């Protein structure tokens with residue numbers, strides 16, 4: 001933890017200054033090293049150290065009980081033990097909350113004796129050497145972390161410093177449980193006397209939290225933290241774990257100057273959920289957006305999100321249990337087969353192929369990929385493996401095996417997204433907006449479940465078709481096209497085997513479409529052909545067509 005924004009000697013990225021004494025008024029530093037024995041606790045090995053103190057494995061001299069002893073110089077400028085000893089009693093007995101066995105001050109040393117726990121997620125993840133964490137582990141962390149926050153919030157307490165280093169696993173037999181630690185920045189948000197929520201305020205306040213995951217509202221806008229901000233921090237932490245090399249603003253270490261801190265804040269503030277979550281299952285983007293939509297005093301719907309992440313794990317072929325299993329079992333051998341042939345993100349090989357296909361589209365000097373840092377990274381990593389596929393027939397990427405009815409519950413987030421996009425596209429009044437919506441549509445298709453066109457996806461295409469087909473919608477905002485649905489147009493009788501040929505042609509032609517009406521007719525052809533094919537699968541050519549459509553819309557008046 002750091003006392004001011006410009007402190008640099010911290011590794012966790014935590015920082016705070018609210019309610020802390022000015023360093024110029026501090027008592028002199030401790031006259032001696034930490035003793036081997038504090039109160040009745042014999043200090044063994046050091047487990048970790050933070051800005052304000054050190055943690056030791058310690059043994060009780062009489063009972064032989066072993067605990068983690070958090071030791072702090074009593075007049076430290078950031079006296080977090082003093083705050084934590086008042087917070088722990090509120091959290092006792094909850095799953096994943098360490099027990100406080102004793103606390104006090106002896107001589108110059110303030111100590112807390114708490115349950116001895118295992119490694120932090122930060123250290124487990126670092127030691128794994130991987131540049132992303134596996135999806136099953138991230139789903140487990142999501143379920144447990146949201147549950148822990150629900151418990152803390154139900155007891156009237158905000159954590160305010162959610163980060164990997166503050167989530168630790170239990171020791172056997174509790175190694176599947178994730179515990180919250182470090183309540184040094186925690187605060188009651190329910191006034192114990194009035195039982196009311198703390199008030200909001202527009203006055204700028206000192207930042208308390210950590211650089212990596214504190215919410216945009218708290219970190220970048222100086223707002224008062226509430227339940228939504230703990231949840232947003234959890235969302236950012238989960239997204240960080242699934243992003244190759246982590247969120248971009250975490251890659252340069254803790255900012256050493258206030259200029260560097262301002263740059264970090266600007267980067268965090270500008271990062272949109274859809275960009276941060278490219279290539280991830282849609283639940284993560286949905287979750288971040290949900291947290292950001294919450295109002296200051298809103299109670300988050302914890303159980304809904306726990307169930308979304310459980311459903312995601314199950315769809316991936318993993319157990320529904322939230323237990324954290326580390327190291328993760330091989331992803332080649334899920335406990336039961338996935339209900340869909342589905343991966344968390346676009347497979348690296350597929351992605352390289354799709355991007356190669358796109359690169360071959362004649363778009364002149366225009367940059368097709370824009371600023372898609374994550375995608376570029378993945379492409380860089382797969383460069384060696386990427387096959388040039390010129391002249392190859394386009395193959396379906398994946399085929400759905402389940403019927404729509406037996407997957408409806410698990411596909412709720414996808415269906416919801418698609419319905420929202422359909423709604424938005426029917427109200428869009430210019431081509432750049434439609435282009436953006438098509439891009440989002442592609443994102444939802446690629447990352448959620450099998451890449452089939454579901455009923456909701458057809459609904460979106462239908463609305464898109466209508467909007468493109470009727471130029472009058474652009475004259476008066478909010479007018480919705482009266483064009484008939486493409487499914488009502490004269491049906492074509494093409495055998496399913498022509499699909500690949502038609503979509504490949506569409507993909508080529510879309511870049512030269514002279515106007516929206518021509519694009520509308522292409523959308524109708526694409527939807528009809530895909531509807532007729534077995535499994536209604538979107539092929540690589542299909543995705544290239546949609547990408548080309550989105551690009552073309554940017555340049556048509």
Ligand SMILES: Nc1ncnc2c1ncn2[C@@H]1O[C@H](COP(=O)(O)OP(=O)(O)OP(=O)(O)O)[C@@H](O)[C@H]1O
Nearest residue numbers: 001012048050051052053055068115116117165182
């Ligand atoms: N109960 C515990 N059992 C085992 N290890 C622990 C325990 N509590 C903390 N640790 C270890 O010590 C590290 C620091 O703990 P903690 O975050 O509570 O201290 P801090 O001084 O508040 O740190 P920071 O300044 O990083 O916030 C943790 O990341 C963890 O590795």
